[in-house]
Amino acid sequence: MITVSCAAIIPWEVNTMADNTLIRTEDLCVWFPVRRALPFGKRRYVKAVDNVSITIEKGETFGLVGESGCGKSTLANALLGMQKPTAGKVYFKGKDLNALSIKDFKEARRDMQMIFQDPFSSLDPRWDVYRLISEPMYIRGGYTKEQMEQEVLRLLKLVGLNEDDLHRYPSEFSGGQRQRIGIARAISLHPDFLVCDEPVSALDVSVHAQILNLLMELQQEMNMTYLFISHNLAVVKDICKNLCVMYLGQVMETGDTQEIFNNPLHPYTRSLLSAVLSVNLDEKQERMILKGEIPSPIDAPKGCRFCTRCPYASEKCHQETPQLQQCGEKHFIACHFPGIGMEK
Ligand SMILES: Nc1ncnc2c1ncn2[C@@H]1O[C@H](COP(=O)(O)OP(=O)(O)O)[C@@H](O)[C@H]1O
Ligand SMILES: [Mg+2]
Numbered sequence: 001m002i003t004v005s006c007a008a009i010i011p012w013e014v015n016t017m018a019d020n021t022l023i024r025t026e027d028l029c030v031w032f033p034v035r036r037a038l039p040f041g042k043r044r045y046v047k048a049v050d051n052v053s054i055t056i057e058k059g060e061t062f063g064l065v066g067e068s069g070c071g072k073s074t075l076a077n078a079l080l081g082m083q084k085p086t087a088g089k090v091y092f093k094g095k096d097l098n099a100l101s102i103k104d105f106k107e108a109r110r111d112m113q114m115i116f117q118d119p120f121s122s123l124d125p126r127w128d129v130y131r132l133i134s135e136p137m138y139i140r141g142g143y144t145k146e147q148m149e150q151e152v153l154r155l156l157k158l159v160g161l162n163e164d165d166l167h168r169y170p171s172e173f174s175g176g177q178r179q180r181i182g183i184a185r186a187i188s189l190h191p192d193f194l195v196c197d198e199p200v201s202a203l204d205v206s207v208h209a210q211i212l213n214l215l216m217e218l219q220q221e222m223n224m225t226y227l228f229i230s231h232n233l234a235v236v237k238d239i240c241k242n243l244c245v246m247y248l249g250q251v252m253e254t255g256d257t258q259e260i261f262n263n264p265l266h267p268y269t270r271s272l273l274s275a276v277l278s279v280n281l282d283e284k285q286e287r288m289i290l291k292g293e294i295p296s297p298i299d300a301p302k303g304c305r306f307c308t309r310c311p312y313a314s315e316k317c318h319q320e321t322p323q324l325q326q327c328g329e330k331h332f333i334a335c336h337f338p339g340i341g342m343e344k
Contacts, residue, residue, distance in 0.1 A: 021094075022193060022225045028088035030074050031265040034298055035138040039289065043140060047298045048074040051088070052247040053324070054157065056193075061219065061226040065233055065242030067294055071249040072229045073117070079227065080112050081105060091183060092193070098343045110140065113150075113186040117198040119178035123170040123185075129156070130166050132181055137190045155184040158212060158221075176207035180214065187218060194219075195227045212239060234276040237261060245269050248297055251324060255331035265327055265338040268306050288341075304336065312340045 023209040029052075030160060031045035048071040056062040064072050077083035079090055081097045090097040092108055115123035123132055133152045137143050143151065153163060159180040165261045170178055179199060186194060196215060200208045216239060219226060230236050236243060237257065244254040245268065253266040267288070274288045292311050295301055304322050314337075320335045 001277045001336075011106050021091075022056055022058045023078065023090070023092050024053070025075075026053055026089040026091070027050045028090060029077070029086045030078050030083055031086040041133060044298055045331055047249045047300055049078060049085075049299060050194050051090075052246075052249075052251055052302075054244055054251070054254065056223055056225060056227060057077070059223060061228050061239050061321070063243040064205075064227060064229045064246065065238035065243065066246035068231055069294060069297065071297075072231075072246060073197055074229055075246070076114070076197055076227060076229060080195060082115060091139075100135060110189050111191050112193040113189065113191040114195040114197060115179070115182050115186050115199045118202045119175055119182050120170075120202065122182055123178060128167045128169055129161070129181055132170070133184045133188055133293045135196075136185060140189060152187070155188055158187075158218070159184045160210075173208075176211060177202045179207075181212075183218070184216065187222065190222060191224060192227050193227070195229070197229045198231065201230075201231070208235070232276070233272050237306065243307075245272065248295065248300050250305050251332075251334060252306065253331075253333045254324070255328065259328055259331045261338075263328070264344075265331070265333045266335050266340060267307075267312055270341070272286045302322060304334075312337065 008068065019206065020102070031047050034044045038044065043238050045200070050071075052071075052075060054062070058191075064075065066072055074083060078085055078094075081090070081092075084098060092112070095104075095108070097108060101302055127135075130149075130152055133155055134148050137148055152166070156162065156165065161177065161180055165177075170181065173181065193253070196237040199215065201213050203211065212235070215226070218224065228236060228240055228304060240257045242255065243257040243260050243268065245260075246251045246267050252258060253264070253269045260269060261273070264273055271288045271290045286309075291311075295305075295308055301308050301318070302319045302321050304310070304313070307317040310317065316336050322336045324332045324334045325338070326336050327333050
């Protein structure tokens, strides 16, 4: 077994030393109350995000991965101020997002936009492309009609559509083209921070690369910072500098993407990695297939959240919740036995 030395340090404490942070969370919790079955029963919560501390640096693409229902979208909504935290803080450009005045909050929100997973339901079917793309500018105000038209045309070309598409409706486009419209709308106010919530999951595999390339080009051109959410580790591998692996509302492993791919120390990360099919048929991969279903987030397991599905779980894992510890220069893991099962 690989042995690693761990020191108790959490990422944001390390990263805030460099003043390159765009957004960070500090022990962020978002819990949703569950309606009680009996009037005097115990209050229960869906702990969608539970004690999450992450730091996203200016200009980077930060990957957030985990199975469906692990709290990725809820975390993104809290980062954008669309979901109030139950506890903990979100700092955007050094300021507590939830303590801003209404005016400052509106200004901050203009700098943060989102691309949605489903381009079929995220665009109003009654609006044409011009209205869809110009709406954020219209709400912001300060544009003449000519300026707005010019800007919409510029955005349309930027995302690979053309002038003829201006007065067509979403139903007349393919999934990939609709996602391009969603992207044009999201970048219309020149945001600093863009959340891409599974932007290719609902699209045909053949257009994945086109949309990902477009996002990467726009990031270079407009100097944006991305939070890239995906349930597929293969998608984030080449585009994300740093990565965070979530399970049932908590961070399991986080740090430099290459370091995590080269040396995945958490059994959960390894199970996600082994679910990614390798096209290299010579490569003999040992597959780690998880047993059982993801537990209910209402009564999350005591101790380590992953203990009910971890093939290496011991008594300690069922009793004590592991804290995030440093296991490499930019590598943090929440496991009592980092690297367990990585037999050489
Ligand atoms: N508004 C809400 N009210 C109650 N539960 C919610 C709400 N939003 C999300 N959840 C629950 O929180 C958990 C995490 O959801 P979500 O953040 O959408 O996961 P993911 O994006 O990783 O698929 C799920 O169990 C989901 O049912
Ligand atoms: Mg989601």
